[in-house]
Amino acid sequence: MIELADISKTYRTGSASVEAIKHIDLSIGKGEIFGIIGHSGAGKSTLLRTVNLLEQPTTGTVKVGGVELTGLPAGRLQRERRRIGMIFQHFNLLAMATVRDNIAFPLKLAKLPKAAIRARVDELLQLVGLERHAEMYPAQLSGGQKQRVGIARALASNPDVLLCDEATSALDPQTTNAILSLLLDINKKLGITILLITHEMHVIRSICDRVAVIDGGEIVELGDVVDVFLKPQHPTTKEFVSQVADTFDPRELLATRKGRLIRINYIGDITYEPLLFNAAKSTSVQFTILQGTVSRMKNTPYGQLVIEFLGDPGEIEAIIAALKTKGLEVGEVA
Template identity: 50%
Template sequence: MITLEKVAKIYETKSGQVVGVDNVSLTINKGEVYGIVGYSGAGKSTLLRCINILERPTSGKVIVDGVDLLKLKSKQLRVARQSIGMIFQGFYLVSSKTVFENVAFALKAAGVEKTKRKERVLELLELVGLSDKADHYPTQLSGGQKQRVSIARALANNPKVLLCDEATSALDPSTTKSILALLKKINLELGITIVIITHEMEVVKEICDRCAVMQDGKVVEEGPTYDMFSNPKEPLTLDFIKTVLDFELPQKLLDSISGTLVRLQFRGELAEEAVVSDMLQKFSVKGNILHGKVEYIKETPLGIFIMELVGEKTEQEKALAYLKDRVKQVEVI
């Protein structure tokens, strides 16, 4: 659906050139939810705006649904943009217009006749759960409701792609979950390809099929979200994962350890099996669970536990061998 080939964006300033995006190549498949993660200044928002040419790349190719957008003339590009919806952190609603009018604006700009506009707006407000707010003004809405209006507006012209630029950053955790659930619903029911820019790994964990991590305008790591969480390759990716899966033990506890400290990772169905319980029954060792949890990455379980094994050395070795045979990853710390 979206192919970026060596996309670069360079800004000319008085002090010299500033590289916003540095030769990024990505392929985003039709119907998937794709996350782009990075700290402030990583270039992720600039890259997103290159997809719909709000930022014109200095070089490279931007192909959306088989069309190279950089080859289009202005009028052709305006038409092509109608198939690419976009929502922002700041909502950008017109305060003097009602919810209905804010959503209808996108249809009016696209030349949709008045009777069809009304039908489409009501349909969209039903989809985003705001049918009862059609006559309200933005000042009468909560942050989550404002974002739902902006989502409805972005969907007005039946886009094939929805770009989300930090769409949940201004929202509280509960509202963020409801907006992510809505985006999930839109993706599943309408088949729209969604690209999400975020600095929150919790968002990626919840909704993204695949993701890329950016730093200094470059993609430093990319892959399926589950693989990124279970086996990050780059230090920056690990930093982001730790915001969701942090298993640092206090030094005072580490100083009191007398047995063998083991970190276990259970992937998929194994995360829900009683592997540790079985091991403790089979061998003459005690297991003290010091830290652990099961996270669900796009509804697939990933379990990580840190435990202390106490017992005779030979029994500990047998227990470790058993765990290594059953568990995806066993690390003696």
């Protein structure tokens, strides 16, 4: 649905120049929720804004829904942009217009008949749960409600793609979760492709299917959220993952524990099965959980444990082999 090829963006201000994005290739499928995470200044907003050409890339091509946007004449680009909605960290609502008029704005620009606009806005108000707020002004709304207006406005022209620039960064954790659920719901109901940028791993873990980590204008890691989350490779990725995995480095335990320390990763439904207990119960091996998380990513449960095994080395080996045959990822803490 979105194809970026060799996208670079260099900003020039006077004699200085900043290479904000460096030769990025990225392909995002229809209906996917794709997250881009990175630190401040990494180039996230710049990259996102090249997708609808709010930012003209210095090199490369942008295709959305099979149509190459780079190089289109202004009028045609304007029309293609209606297929791409966008929401912002600070909502960007019209302060002097009611909720209804804010949502109606893009439809008025598209010169839809009044009755059609009214009907469409009613639909959108219901979709985002603001039926009772139609005649209010932005100043009378909470942050979460303002973002709902932003979402409704972005969806007004039935876009195929929704771009989200730090859409939850101005919101408290509870409101963040409510907005993330709404995005997930919209993705399921409408099949819309969502590309979001964030500096919060929690956002990625909650709703994204795939993630790219961006650092210094380059993608340093990319993959399914489950894989990136459980096996981060790049130092920046590890740092982001540690935001949500409230765990310490189990190697610290090696000096103080006598037994064999093993890491176990569970993914999917096996997370909730008593595999460890079953594997150990007919042996004399004792095990202690030294560290553990059981949580979920979007719809996938997962667990990460650090276990200390004490007992006969041969029996411990047999337990590890049994866990591996059940599909668990088992490795030494070393």
